[in-house]
Amino acid sequence: MTYPQLLLQRQFILLDCISGSQAYNLNLPHSDVDKKGIFILPQAELYGFDYQEQVANESNDEVYFEIKRFLELLTKNNPNILELLNTPANCVVYRHPLMDLIRPEDFLSKLCLDTFAGYAQTQIKKAKGLNKKINKPVDKARKSVLDFCYVIYKSGSMPLNVWLTENNLEQQQCGLVNLDHFRNVYLLYSEKQLTDGKWFRGIVSSDEADDVQLSSVPAGIEPLATITFNKDGYSTYCKEYKEYIQWEEQRNQVRYESTLSHGKSYDAKNMMHTFRLLNMAEEIALYKQVKVYRDDREFLLEIRSGKFEFDALMQMVEEKMERIKKLYEESDLPNQPDVKKAEHILIQIREEFY
Numbered sequence: 001m002t003y004p005q006l007l008l009q010r011q012f013i014l015l016d017c018i019s020g021s022q023a024y025n026l027n028l029p030h031s032d033v034d035k036k037g038i039f040i041l042p043q044a045e046l047y048g049f050d051y052q053e054q055v056a057n058e059s060n061d062e063v064y065f066e067i068k069r070f071l072e073l074l075t076k077n078n079p080n081i082l083e084l085l086n087t088p089a090n091c092v093v094y095r096h097p098l099m100d101l102i103r104p105e106d107f108l109s110k111l112c113l114d115t116f117a118g119y120a121q122t123q124i125k126k127a128k129g130l131n132k133k134i135n136k137p138v139d140k141a142r143k144s145v146l147d148f149c150y151v152i153y154k155s156g157s158m159p160l161n162v163w164l165t166e167n168n169l170e171q172q173q174c175g176l177v178n179l180d181h182f183r184n185v186y187l188l189y190s191e192k193q194l195t196d197g198k199w200f201r202g203i204v205s206s207d208e209a210d211d212v213q214l215s216s217v218p219a220g221i222e223p224l225a226t227i228t229f230n231k232d233g234y235s236t237y238c239k240e241y242k243e244y245i246q247w248e249e250q251r252n253q254v255r256y257e258s259t260l261s262h263g264k265s266y267d268a269k270n271m272m273h274t275f276r277l278l279n280m281a282e283e284i285a286l287y288k289q290v291k292v293y294r295d296d297r298e299f300l301l302e303i304r305s306g307k308f309e310f311d312a313l314m315q316m317v318e319e320k321m322e323r324i325k326k327l328y329e330e331s332d333l334p335n336q337p338d339v340k341k342a343e344h345i346l347i348q349i350r351e352e353f354y
Contacts, residue, residue: 003055014038018091035062077111086290107337113328116281123274148234175200175215187223272304285327
């Protein structure tokens with residue numbers, strides 16, 4: 001079963017819903033329309049080798065879960081799955097009568113503290129990541145190994161590139177050997193010290209090199225300098241540079257410009273969803289309900305508009321987390337859903353459908 005095939009065989013769809021901002025009551029004029037749903041595999045595919053646990057369109061904004069996968073995730077109190085099961089009636093496009101066998105209240109448990117709060121922490125991490133990218137942008141010109149090398153000089157150090165310039169040397173004219181018993185520390189020599197037309201390999205093989213290289217140095221000549229290569233720092237820089245360039249190429253330009261316009265340097269949409277998830281976790285503990293439609297729309301959209309400073313939001317998150325943890329400690333929710341019950345429902349749905 002593929003996504004296009006499912007659209008042509010809609011008789012296998014058990015639940016078809018509008019999801020995302022429309023279902024949350026958080027949509028704005030430019031909001032996309034997302035869809036989620038549940039399907040059941042044709043019997044022949046279920047019995048064969050071609051089991052497909054979920055299908056989606058190319059942009060991944062329309063996702064359908066096979067009934068087994070849906071119930072598996074439900075027993076883990078996955079937030080997306082609980083939201084799908086509790087989609088507001090006005091966003092339900094189609095619902096098969098067999099879906100009545102799955103009652104939301106039978107699957108809520110104390111796992112929701114970790115799943116909803118954990119998902120909220122992911123949103124915070126994304127918001128923090130954007131904060132860092134905006135306030136500490138990476139230069140387009142990629143640094144090389146040489147930018148992380150330093151010459152031990154007098155009682156301190158000097159950048160290797162500066163030392164080379166002051167000594168009228170090119171890195172290609174130099175050779176390195178290990179300094180025994182010191183990690184990433186090398187003795188540096190120059191071809192000017194050689195005779196008989198000998199030469200060195202250079203400090204690095206090219207601008208794209210990820211490490212220094214060593215040369216064979218004749219005995220009897222004194223090193224011109226001792227250098228150190230901050231290899232760990234270079235590795236960290238390469239990782240952050242790659243992440244930044246990928247983010248710059250793939251970022252949602254509308255959201256990015258919105259972030260810049262409110263001047264808070266964090267992804268306000270991520271922070272809005274942080275509070276949505278925390279509020280939902282709190283409501284599950286208090287009322288044993290998953291409230292997808294948000295009555296707190298005004299507050300959540302204020303967050304999205306950048307009304308609050310990032311530090312103030314983080315303080316609110318900490319206070320809310322403490323309150324939610326206490327609510328779950330006092331709650332009579334089960335520690336986890338009944339997996340056997342879910343399995344029984346799965347079998348019943350398949351038998352009755354087929």
